[in-house]
Amino acid sequence: MKEKIPYKIYLEEHEIPTQWYNVRSDMKNKPAPLLNPGTGQPLKAEDLEPIFCKELVKQELDNDTKWIDIPEEVLTFYKMYRPSPLVRAYFLEKALGTPAKIYYKFEGNNTSGSHKLNSAIAQAYYAKEQGLKGVTTETGAGQWGTALSMACQFFGLDCQVYMVKCSYEQKPFRREVMRTYGAKVTPSPSDTTNVGRKILAEFPGTSGSLGCAISEAVEAAVTQEGYRYELGSVLNQVLLHQSIIGLEAKTALDKYGIKPDIIIGCAGGGSNLGGLIAPFVGEKLRGEADYRIIAVEPASCPSFTRGKFAYDFCDTGMICPLAKMYTLGSQFIPSPSHSGGLRFHGMSTVLSQLYHDGLFEARAVEQTSVFEAATLFARAEGTLPAPESSHAIRVAIDEALKCKETGEEKTIVFGLTGTGYFDLVAYGEYNSGKMKDVIPTDEDIAASLAKLPKVD
Numbered sequence: 001m002k003e004k005i006p007y008k009i010y011l012e013e014h015e016i017p018t019q020w021y022n023v024r025s026d027m028k029n030k031p032a033p034l035l036n037p038g039t040g041q042p043l044k045a046e047d048l049e050p051i052f053c054k055e056l057v058k059q060e061l062d063n064d065t066k067w068i069d070i071p072e073e074v075l076t077f078y079k080m081y082r083p084s085p086l087v088r089a090y091f092l093e094k095a096l097g098t099p100a101k102i103y104y105k106f107e108g109n110n111t112s113g114s115h116k117l118n119s120a121i122a123q124a125y126y127a128k129e130q131g132l133k134g135v136t137t138e139t140g141a142g143q144w145g146t147a148l149s150m151a152c153q154f155f156g157l158d159c160q161v162y163m164v165k166c167s168y169e170q171k172p173f174r175r176e177v178m179r180t181y182g183a184k185v186t187p188s189p190s191d192t193t194n195v196g197r198k199i200l201a202e203f204p205g206t207s208g209s210l211g212c213a214i215s216e217a218v219e220a221a222v223t224q225e226g227y228r229y230e231l232g233s234v235l236n237q238v239l240l241h242q243s244i245i246g247l248e249a250k251t252a253l254d255k256y257g258i259k260p261d262i263i264i265g266c267a268g269g270g271s272n273l274g275g276l277i278a279p280f281v282g283e284k285l286r287g288e289a290d291y292r293i294i295a296v297e298p299a300s301c302p303s304f305t306r307g308k309f310a311y312d313f314c315d316t317g318m319i320c321p322l323a324k325m326y327t328l329g330s331q332f333i334p335s336p337s338h339s340g341g342l343r344f345h346g347m348s349t350v351l352s353q354l355y356h357d358g359l360f361e362a363r364a365v366e367q368t369s370v371f372e373a374a375t376l377f378a379r380a381e382g383t384l385p386a387p388e389s390s391h392a393i394r395v396a397i398d399e400a401l402k403c404k405e406t407g408e409e410k411t412i413v414f415g416l417t418g419t420g421y422f423d424l425v426a427y428g429e430y431n432s433g434k435m436k437d438v439i440p441t442d443e444d445i446a447a448s449l450a451k452l453p454k455v456d
């Protein structure tokens, strides 16, 4: 008989990966290049370097190098909160009465409360290396802004955060964590940038969106000497850094000879999902193994399931490059939902290409059913999950319940990207029965897609 799997599979410190894995190296169909919106030509390093740090541009454009060394300073920082545990959800399995074996990779064990710190510390490191004064960024729910504030503070960099207005108002505590770590936080859209003033004039009273905040942060970076812009999701470089999640998860599973049948992650811009599935998709791409992989997105912002695979702007202000991705249109402003981290109109180009090529499936779930799953998980497993993460929980539970019907003992692994301690307004709404599901109509989506830029 095999030994009992522990509740938490921890790796030793020396088992933390020392290289990131670049899944693009194993893709036959590479993600489409970013295009200059003015000329329609693929962007080269020199086009991107005024906006992003030099080394990060290199990583962004590198579709070939399979393994990229994690700098020593970044590895040292990782040791503060990594390796993250892979937890066997025995209590959840029991609560569901399922024969399925459920595991979750828990990334909420750091003050930023999410996986975003994995990329924030890398991005701050490369900014410091380049001798910059500081960086600008946007934040939706606040997790990325918090992570980057922590990382910048560690390396003595200035950090300016444009925070989506509805989150700024819903989550004052997030704002204060960022300020505690020394960041300057501005609600977006704001009157501090040209693009912000334009959006405010066009959509007075808007609750903001990630797309608007990105436009403002980019403008702030290019108009200040010694500053660059950093982004917490969507980009190839971010998926690269987040591969640490999947590499650790795979090492932990391999240690006990466990092969997952289903791997599930929530998808906003795609970074945690891309990171979690990277080594597994790599095996699929190389024909070495097969897994069923499910991306879960909110029904209020369904890029994969109802969007179009097309070139689009990454931001509402239409100043950022064009990316070929599953998109709802850069002018799509999702209804205010409690999963701020999933409120982005587009998706990583890497994941978009993989999805297009059939390497994984996608599912959209409604907010109330997400909070029902979150509550069930919190009660069974103890940890209060982030609303974003709870999208993955929802589908993990649904799959486990299917196993209950069929009697199959499938192994399910999902990404628990963060904790929900700053999301208690949302939990409050759910607990008092006031939460609503707002789903865009086909007309809403068609109207937004009609404004896609003409490329191809």
Ligand SMILES: *Cc1c(COP(=O)(O)O)cnc(C)c1O
Residues within 6 Å of the ligand: 113, 114, 115, 116, 141, 143, 144, 232, 233, 234, 266, 267, 268, 269, 270, 271, 272, 273, 341, 342, 386, 388, 389, 417, 418, 419
């Ligand atoms: C930002 C965030 C997400 C979504 O972002 P991805 O880039 O799609 O991973 C998911 N969960 C949490 C907790 C987040 O903070």
